[in-house]
Every structure is written in structure tokens, then in C-alpha cells.
Amino acid sequence: xxxxxxxxxxxxxxxxxxxxxxxxxFGNVLVQDAVNAEVTESDKPQSxxxxxxxxxxxxxxxxQRF
Numbered sequence: 779x780x781x782x783x784x785x786x787x788x789x790x791x792x793x794x795x796x797x798x799x800x801x802x803x804f805g806n807v808l809v810q811d812a813v814n815a816e817v818t819e820s821d822k823p824q825s826x827x828x829x830x831x832x833x834x835x836x837x838x839x840x841x842q843r844f
Contacts, residue, residue, distance in 0.1 A: 780806045785816045788832075792824035797831045810839045 783800070788809070791797050800807045814836040816822070818829040 780804070780808050783807070783809055783813070785813050788813070788817050788828055789822070789824050792827045792831070797827070808835050808837050811836050812839070 788797070791799065809832060814832050818825050818832065822828075
């Protein structure tokens with residue numbers, strides 16, 4: 779199963795050290811490139827932890843198709 783998470787959920791899970799739950803429950807976790815850019819900005823809470831966790835899980839979404 780694939781989960782595409784939004785920024786708030788990722789930050790909340792990172793804050794309570796629970797990002798691993800996503801992998802345990804959903805197996806394959808992917809996020810949109812825009813979400814990745816938002817949560818990994820250096821001034822955002824948990825950005826370093828999320829940058830590490832999201833490596834290899836980011837996909838480019840072409841919004842022109844929608």
C-alpha cells in the first residue's frame with residue numbers, strides 16, 4: 779500500500795518519534811515533492827529528521843495534469 783502524507787501529519791509523527799509507524803502500517807510510503815520541500819526547510823520543526831526519513835520516498839507530481 780502507498781501512503782501520500784501531508785506536511786502536518788509528517789511533522790506530528792516526527793515530533794513524537796513515530797515515523798517508523800508509517801512504514802510498519804503502510805509498507806511503501808511516498809510523498810509529493812512539494813510536501814518534501816515544505817517539511818525539509820531548515821527553519822521548520824523536525825526538518826533534519828524528516829530529510830533523513832524521506833530519502834528515497836519523494837516523487838514528483840505533475841499538477842498540470844489535474
